[in-house]
Amino acid sequence: MNKTELIDLIAQQADISKAAATRALEAMIGGVQTTLKKGGSVSIVGFGTFAVTKRAARTGRNPRTGATIKIKAAKVPKFRPGKGLKDALN
Template sequence: MNKTELIEHISTKADLSKADAGRALEAFIGAVKTTLKKKGSVTLVGFGTFAVSERAARTGRNPRTGEAIKIKKARVPKFRPGKALKDAVN
């Protein structure tokens, strides 16, 4: 499912116009991005948790040349599914 299909699904299930569903989805995505930028987390009970993790600096290899390269530390978004989501998938 891509973003357009998700907006269509939301508009059908929530009895909204596609424009309203699109704005709602954009607002949700914006809220998650803003919270993660501030090193916070977003928890949707039963669905899962969006959080930020710190990845340490490390040494890697260029696959073409085989030479060692330094990879900087980075903050990476993560998602941990909740129990209800896991149960729904299984």
Template sequence: MKEGHSVNKSELIEHIATQADISKAAAARALEAMFGAVKTTLKKGGSVSLVGFGTFAVTKRAARSGRNPRTGASIKIKAAKVPKFRAGKALRDAVN
């Protein structure tokens, strides 16, 4: 993978296939299974912790007031659940 290059899903699948010595189809299924597991766990209110990498979790964002940028009118923004990722120490260290 190139330095400073954003990786898209197909490039990530190709990288996984090469590194794990599996087919691209198998790598795609594995990646989709991982995405599915994270989504399902977060939807149920849980979190996914990958030691050395980070934690996927859901936080609650409180209701707040905002402003319509087009009209300047005040609007109410309702409370929402927001997915978050918190990098682990090993990942933070790797990028610094």
């Protein structure tokens, strides 16, 4: 499912226009991004938790040349599924 299909599904199930569904989805994504940028986490009960983790700097290898390269430390988003989501899949 891509973003357009998700917007169509939201519009249909919530009985709202596609424009309203688009605004709702964009607001949700924007809220999650803003909170993660500030170092917080977003927990949606029954669905899961979005959080930020730190990845340490490390050395890697260029697959074409075989030369070693330094990979910078980075903050990466992480998603932990909640019990409701896990139960829905099994």
